[in-house]
Amino acid sequence: MKTKAILSILVLLTIAFTLTPNPCLSAVPSLINYQGVLKDSTGAPYNNPVTMIFSIWDDSTNGNKLWEETHPVVEISHGLFNVLLGSVDNPIPDSVFDQPSAWLDVLVNGSQLSPRRQMVSVGYALHSEFTDTAEYALSAPPDDDWTVDTSGLNVFRMTGNVGIGTTPSHKLDVSGDARITGSLYAGVWQKIHEADLSSASSYTVSGLNGNVDRIYQIFLFGQASGTPETYRAIYVTPNGATTDTYQNAYHYFRAAFDNCGQLTKSGLVLAHIIASAETFDIASEGILFAPTGYGNRLSESRQVGKSLSYHFHTTNVDRWSNNSSNITSLVFNFDGSNFSGKLIIFALR
CATH class of the missing domain: 2.60.120 (Jelly Rolls)
Structure with missing residues (x-):
């Protein structure tokens, strides 16, 4: 019996990829939670296991395939199914969401469900890897002068000045009132x-x-x-x-x-x-x-x-x-x- 997708709901979990190991960051799974309802041609909910092939493209009809994964057995109950894209054998790379837009294509038992579904803004949370640390911020200028000690309590740099309310001409230059709690050492x-x-x-x-x-x-x-x-x-x-x-x-x-x-x-x-x-x-x-x-x-x-x-x-x-x-x-x-x-x-x- 021919099947068709009446409704698909896309729920996206945040994805981050650690390009450089960092013990201060916890791992985030590179998975997308995809839920939907599958009905047959009469509109009745489908209840048998199916094979689903998911792929992501950079165009709504043609374009380039960016990622693909096969889920050989997807359990369906009263038409409802739930899969984790990237959980079988092919994690979703962050580069998928470097494109201006991404489209999800679904095949059920070899039959393509059309049209492709556009992956909306939540999907681009995959790109949040680059905001985990300032080191990975793409829009920030490079700066190798800052040092974070192993305790994570101190951040410092060896050169330059710090200015608050003014352009600094000294190591610390403050324009306005300053409040200090504790001891101040001007010279020792x-x-x-x-x-x-x-x-x-x-x-x-x-x-x-x-x-x-x-x-x-x-x-x-x-x-x-x-x-x-x-x-x-x-x-x-x-x-x-x-x-x-x-x-x-x-x-x-x-x-x-x-x-x-x-x-x-x-x-x-x-x-x-x-x-x-x-x-x-x-x-x-x-x-x-x-x-x-x-x-x-x-x-x-x-x-x-x-x-x-x-x-x-x-x-x-x-x-x-x-x-x-x-x-x-x-x-x-x-x-x-x-x-x-x-x-x-x-x-x-």
């Missing part, structure tokens, strides 16, 4: 080096790789030994640079406020020693800062000499000719003295 002093020195005549701290805009704070305390009645100094130079002179201005005794004159050294003077004894106890602090693009560096050092009870206060403006280079090392010179004690360096990051 971090210890980058610590050493116990013993009878050192010089010492180099290397591997800093610090930008010239970084501020360094130096602490030096211990004992200097050398020839009595000699003029000695302890000073530091970035990268060992000696091409320009660092001129320290005035050194003052706290008690008498006497002007000790100028001490010229090719570096920031941390300690200025004039002692009658062979050894001299020292506690000194120095700060140096080299702004990008400027030859002048504002530096300051303070010294306390225990044996003479002097407080030296040194304020100086230095010039370092190699001001455009990163600071990769700090070279300490003990200028005829042998120093034993502690050296600690902090950097403002």
Whole structure:
């Protein structure tokens, strides 16, 4: 008995295809749920199993076949049937819905049911694979700079600026009010080096790789030994640079406020020693800062000499000719003295 399709209802489930495995995404079945009613030529519901061949085309009458699958035994009860397209042996590829339109063709026991049924907008949910992640978004420009850590809690990129309400000129640029809950760290002093020195005549701290805009704070305390009645100094130079002179201005005794004159050294003077004894106890602090693009560096050092009870206060403006280079090392010179004690360096990051 000849059969004909009186009514077909298409219900489409979302389909996604993972082109690149991603453990953060759950698998979505590439299936279409197709339901319909099959009646014979008299209009009576069909009740016998049938063989159905489903195919998808890019045209309503001719065109190209995009997909096909045979369901050898489809159970029909009171004319109702239900099949999962793509469930037998041929999953539906996402490329089927790259076309402007798609049409479903059905053969029942070798007889074609016409006309072909157009697959409407829900069917294009198959294309939703490309919205599972931004990586697959076809309309988005490529961007390989974003990184998502394995926990999925942090998203970051290594370059560029972020602007809110404005075009950013800094790492974070906000135009308008901002609210912060928690701690705000604008800059943190971090210890980058610590050493116990013993009878050192010089010492180099290397591997800093610090930008010239970084501020360094130096602490030096211990004992200097050398020839009595000699003029000695302890000073530091970035990268060992000696091409320009660092001129320290005035050194003052706290008690008498006497002007000790100028001490010229090719570096920031941390300690200025004039002692009658062979050894001299020292506690000194120095700060140096080299702004990008400027030859002048504002530096300051303070010294306390225990044996003479002097407080030296040194304020100086230095010039370092190699001001455009990163600071990769700090070279300490003990200028005829042998120093034993502690050296600690902090950097403002």
